[in-house]
Amino acid sequence: MTFESLSTDEIQSLHSAQEEAYARLQAAGLTLDLTRGKPSPEQLDLSGDLLTEPGPDFRDGAGTDTRNYGGIAGNADLRATFAEIMQVPVDQVVAGDNASLAIMHDLVAFSLLKGTVSSPRPWSAEDEVVFICPAPGYDRHFAICEQYGIRMETVDMFEDGPDMDAVRELVQDPAVKGMWIVPTYANPTGAVVSEAVAQELATMETAAPDFRILWDNAYAVHHLTEQRTRTADILGLCEEAGHPDRPFVLASTSKITFAGSGVSFLGASADNIAWYTRLLGKRTIGPDKVNHLRHARFLPDVEAVHAHMDRHREILAPKFEAVLEILRDRLGGHDVATWTEPRGGYFVSLDVPDGTASHVVRLAKGAGIALTPAGASFPRGEDPRDRNIRIAPSFPSMDDLRAAMDGLATCVLLAASEQHLAS
Ligand code: PLP
Numbered sequence: 001m002t003f004e005s006l007s008t009d010e011i012q013s014l015h016s017a018q019e020e021a022y023a024r025l026q027a028a029g030l031t032l033d034l035t036r037g038k039p040s041p042e043q044l045d046l047s048g049d050l051l052t053e054p055g056p057d058f059r060d061g062a063g064t065d066t067r068n069y070g071g072i073a074g075n076a077d078l079r080a081t082f083a084e085i086m087q088v089p090v091d092q093v094v095a096g097d098n099a100s101l102a103i104m105h106d107l108v109a110f111s112l113l114k115g116t117v118s119s120p121r122p123w124s125a126e127d128e129v130v131f132i133c134p135a136p137g138y139d140r141h142f143a144i145c146e147q148y149g150i151r152m153e154t155v156d157m158f159e160d161g162p163d164m165d166a167v168r169e170l171v172q173d174p175a176v177k178g179m180w181i182v183p184t185y186a187n188p189t190g191a192v193v194s195e196a197v198a199q200e201l202a203t204m205e206t207a208a209p210d211f212r213i214l215w216d217n218a219y220a221v222h223h224l225t226e227q228r229t230r231t232a233d234i235l236g237l238c239e240e241a242g243h244p245d246r247p248f249v250l251a252s253t254s255k256i257t258f259a260g261s262g263v264s265f266l267g268a269s270a271d272n273i274a275w276y277t278r279l280l281g282k283r284t285i286g287p288d289k290v291n292h293l294r295h296a297r298f299l300p301d302v303e304a305v306h307a308h309m310d311r312h313r314e315i316l317a318p319k320f321e322a323v324l325e326i327l328r329d330r331l332g333g334h335d336v337a338t339w340t341e342p343r344g345g346y347f348v349s350l351d352v353p354d355g356t357a358s359h360v361v362r363l364a365k366g367a368g369i370a371l372t373p374a375g376a377s378f379p380r381g382e383d384p385r386d387r388n389i390r391i392a393p394s395f396p397s398m399d400d401l402r403a404a405m406d407g408l409a410t411c412v413l414l415a416a417s418e419q420h421l422a423s
Pocket of ligand 1: 037098099100101102138182187216218251252253254259264
């Protein structure tokens, strides 16, 4: 039963039913929140042992007193584990403080102020700097560009990565210096960059000699099924293609251990790492090595990381299943919305009829359900079709999640039927 196949009377009665459902929702006085892409308390409890580490044994594997200054590259054992996950040689991986976002910010700020190893001049000395922004994408990537006056060129994010026809055309412009990409279980669509797309990103010729890919692998091991999707080896591909300095590879334990007290990682060519640590060394004498040590003990190898992520999956997968089940049950028959069915990561991306996403978010707010603002996943917060809504299932309890999703479905149907009747 699609809207197209319904008579005006039938749509009118569907609309009345949704109005009644919406009035019941409002009367229920809900306070629900689908905005927070962060781990739930039960997930954080999985890493509770970190709170008792390192204890009195505060020396790392090399015998260094972790309480003191120094060691800009970070704990060697922890770097070895994440080097394997990031597919970067351990000597080319730096472990930082609690946020990979901070590293990304610094990479952009350093490039603007000082230029990269292959820049003829600092990016800020160029007439204009442009970044390619696959969308929908991660709002904080776009916020960094906005903050520093970097013009954003939006390209579509498909299931296998960014629209490469658009990317190939954009990189002909020497002002295009960089590109954001979340290669595995992208925020918010769950897309995974295929080997073929990664190969194209590595081999394409760019007019800027210092073009950079910020390969933000925030969800590298965050599988929702038993299939452990392997991220393409962007550094290896770029090296083979003769562009070893093109990628900056990012990762963090924010959604592995504690979101606010994890460890971040940067992997890149030896030259890029030397450049980064030289500039970083002016900003800090070294990272939080006590935190590194407790993480190195808690996650001693890659298998330990995978085993730990399996426990996250046990908590997260049923929540994603509940979201998809409610979307299918409530919206499936009406042909008014499409949504992603991610195999990992933290989000479900919902597309409602063009021109109704902001209205759906307003309706949900009116019923006590907080949704991420419509358009948040697009540069400048502007979704050109006003259709995308990001759903974050991880934080609410199962009961709250089900109630919020059911309410959201009512709002989608109400907005869609209103629009149909008005047209
Ligand atoms: N990158 C992506 C794609 C994210 O979705 C997030 C958090 O939502 C982050 C980075 C933040 O990572 P961190 O906590 O390491 O700064």
